[in-house]
Amino acid sequence: MKTNRILKVALALSIVAIMGLSFWGFKTDQKNFEISKNLDIFYTLFRELNLFYVEDIKPEKLIKAGIDDMLESLDPYTTYIPEEDMDDFKFMTTGEYGGIGALISKRGDKIVVAEPYEGFPAQKSGLKAGDIFLELDGKPVNKSTVEDVSAGLKGPAKKALKLKMLRPETKKIFEIELVREEIKIDPVTYAGMLDAKTGYMRLSSFTDGCADRIKESFLDLRDKKGAATMVIDLRSNPGGLLGEAVKMVNLFVKHGEEVVNTRGKVAQWDKMYRATEQPIDTIMPIIVLVNRGSASASEIVAGALQDLDRAVIMGKRTFGKGLVQTTRDLSYNTKLKVTTAKYYIPSGRCIQALDYSHRNKDGSVGTIPDSLIHEFATKGGRKVFDGGGIVPDVKLDQDTLCDLAYKLIQENIIFDYATHFVAAHPTIAPPDQFDINDQIFNDFHQFLLDKKFTYQSRSEQVLKGLIETARKERSYDESKAEFDALEKKLTINVEADLKKFRKEVSSVLADEIVTRYYYQKGAVIASFKDDTDIAKAKSILGNNAEYRAILRPITLTNAKKNSRLKETAI
Numbered sequence: 001m002k003t004n005r006i007l008k009v010a011l012a013l014s015i016v017a018i019m020g021l022s023f024w025g026f027k028t029d030q031k032n033f034e035i036s037k038n039l040d041i042f043y044t045l046f047r048e049l050n051l052f053y054v055e056d057i058k059p060e061k062l063i064k065a066g067i068d069d070m071l072e073s074l075d076p077y078t079t080y081i082p083e084e085d086m087d088d089f090k091f092m093t094t095g096e097y098g099g100i101g102a103l104i105s106k107r108g109d110k111i112v113v114a115e116p117y118e119g120f121p122a123q124k125s126g127l128k129a130g131d132i133f134l135e136l137d138g139k140p141v142n143k144s145t146v147e148d149v150s151a152g153l154k155g156p157a158k159k160a161l162k163l164k165m166l167r168p169e170t171k172k173i174f175e176i177e178l179v180r181e182e183i184k185i186d187p188v189t190y191a192g193m194l195d196a197k198t199g200y201m202r203l204s205s206f207t208d209g210c211a212d213r214i215k216e217s218f219l220d221l222r223d224k225k226g227a228a229t230m231v232i233d234l235r236s237n238p239g240g241l242l243g244e245a246v247k248m249v250n251l252f253v254k255h256g257e258e259v260v261n262t263r264g265k266v267a268q269w270d271k272m273y274r275a276t277e278q279p280i281d282t283i284m285p286i287i288v289l290v291n292r293g294s295a296s297a298s299e300i301v302a303g304a305l306q307d308l309d310r311a312v313i314m315g316k317r318t319f320g321k322g323l324v325q326t327t328r329d330l331s332y333n334t335k336l337k338v339t340t341a342k343y344y345i346p347s348g349r350c351i352q353a354l355d356y357s358h359r360n361k362d363g364s365v366g367t368i369p370d371s372l373i374h375e376f377a378t379k380g381g382r383k384v385f386d387g388g389g390i391v392p393d394v395k396l397d398q399d400t401l402c403d404l405a406y407k408l409i410q411e412n413i414i415f416d417y418a419t420h421f422v423a424a425h426p427t428i429a430p431p432d433q434f435d436i437n438d439q440i441f442n443d444f445h446q447f448l449l450d451k452k453f454t455y456q457s458r459s460e461q462v463l464k465g466l467i468e469t470a471r472k473e474r475s476y477d478e479s480k481a482e483f484d485a486l487e488k489k490l491t492i493n494v495e496a497d498l499k500k501f502r503k504e505v506s507s508v509l510a511d512e513i514v515t516r517y518y519y520q521k522g523a524v525i526a527s528f529k530d531d532t533d534i535a536k537a538k539s540i541l542g543n544n545a546e547y548r549a550i551l552r553p554i555t556l557t558n559a560k561k562n563s564r565l566k567e568t569a570i
Contacts, residue, residue: 046059100153100180118521137152190520193227194528199229204237211248230286235291287313290315294319296321299318306378309551322388373386402501417444418509467483510526
């Protein structure tokens with residue numbers, strides 16, 4: 001019966017859609033016909049599947065798969081949002097949701113607290129990272145997915161929720177009752193002073209009201225704490241609301257300056273965004289930190305400040321997402337997030353990567369052919385280029401984790417050791433003083449031995465594939481001695497790698513441990529010690545001549561001076 005109702009609804013929607021096509025103003029009757037024809041094909045195909053497929057089908061699942069595949073053929077950001085995902089959508093745009101204020105994740109066959117947010121019900125009720133969910137409002141969760149548990153934890157604010165939990169290190173089972181709250185995550189993860197003159201702000205997302213938080217933090221650092229220069233950290237900031245990005249740029253550029261404009265197929269999406277308010281500071285030297293995870297609204301801020309010569313951009317090329325999405329309401333409380341335009345920053349550059357085929361595995365901009373790169377100029381005449389993302393004024397090497405550190409994170413060894421460590425240490429030193437000393441590192445080493453941890457490097461994995469290929473091609477036997485020698489040379493020695501990569505392993509270990517005691521703000525403070533990007537930013541901000549030289553266009557005279565400097569250096 002349910003399937004028949006869905007088919008009737010699908011038929012009705014198809015008929016309505018077909019009838020409505022004549023009012024859509026398409027260029028030709030041929031296009032109307034093609035759309036009508038293909039909608040009819042889709043409906044009849046679905047009807048036949050339902051009638052004759054050997055097993056029962058699930059209409060919602062099948063149609064969603066079809067919708068997702070259809071939209072994926074367009075671009076990565078045009079997506080269908082079903083009713084059950086509306087809470088997550090609201091959180092992405094507003095930073096708000098009704099819940100307990102914690103990240104949860106899967107650990108083996110268990111669902112655990114991954115990170116409680118400071119100041120919210122989970123943390124205030126005593127939940128800790130690593131705690132295992134047993135029951136939610138009296139219902140066992142041993143067969144539930146992360147999505148199921150997440151949905152159960154979310155709900156109306158001010159409503160009580162009962163949890164039965166297991167603390168793994170002590171094997172203690174405990175019950176708590178907490179009250180859901182409206183959870184609004186502060187987009188300013190941390191704001192403070194790096195030294196006597198250098199302020200620092202890290203922005204995690206562009207949710208509603210984030211520009212006001214940036215303004216508040218900036219004025220506090222400048223007027224109360226004496227900041228004369230500023231580092232704004234947009235690394236791994238995935239973006240968010242366009243309006244908040246425009247407001248943030250407006251804080252630092254003159255009234256009336258162009259910030260970004262959007263251009264689409266439909267004229268209503270063509271719009272120029274300018275600085276409409278009076279700025280709070282147009283003079284203070286600013287460095288904006290970016291990396292491959294800086295996307296969308298982050299790229300608008302970095303790109304506009306670069307094009308207007310207002311800040312030095314430092315780090316790695318940004319993600320390259322310059323597409324504007326608009327949400328359209330669909331039936332049954334669902335939505336379509338559809339790409340309607342592209343972003344263009346003041347120099348005329350489009351942030352969007354021009355060729356989807358040149359992408360890294362994480363979706364960010366990869367190698368762009370010279371033929372797809374065009375030259376533009378900043379307001380002051382500096383050369384800048386398109387091709388996807390924002391290329392920093394000061395390029396820094398891409399930080400990559402060693403294979404050992406990556407595997408320790410991937411297999412939850414770092415997470416599990418931090419849970420073990422917290423159980424034995426009620427307190428630790430402040431974030432800026434905590435360090436992984438010999439005692440802690442040796443204890444971690446023993447923890448690895450107890451877990452019988454081992455791993456394969458990427459070189460070993462490649463070699464294994466090469467050996468398999470050689471076997472298939474029947475060339476392995478004649479080269480067996482060479483393969484054996486190479487395999488022996490590449491075989492991982494965990495103890496040797498622990499010594500070799502101690503600094504990197506200690507860094508990720510310290511980050512996880514500090515987060516358990518001091519939450520996200522503490523982790524940011526602790527990271528300053530080993531953050532080479534911040535060290536470089538402080539160095540440039542401490543040398544006004546160097547800072548100003550970066551923002552100065554390369555003229556013929558300057559080029560000759562630079563040439564002479566290079567000759568002198570040689």
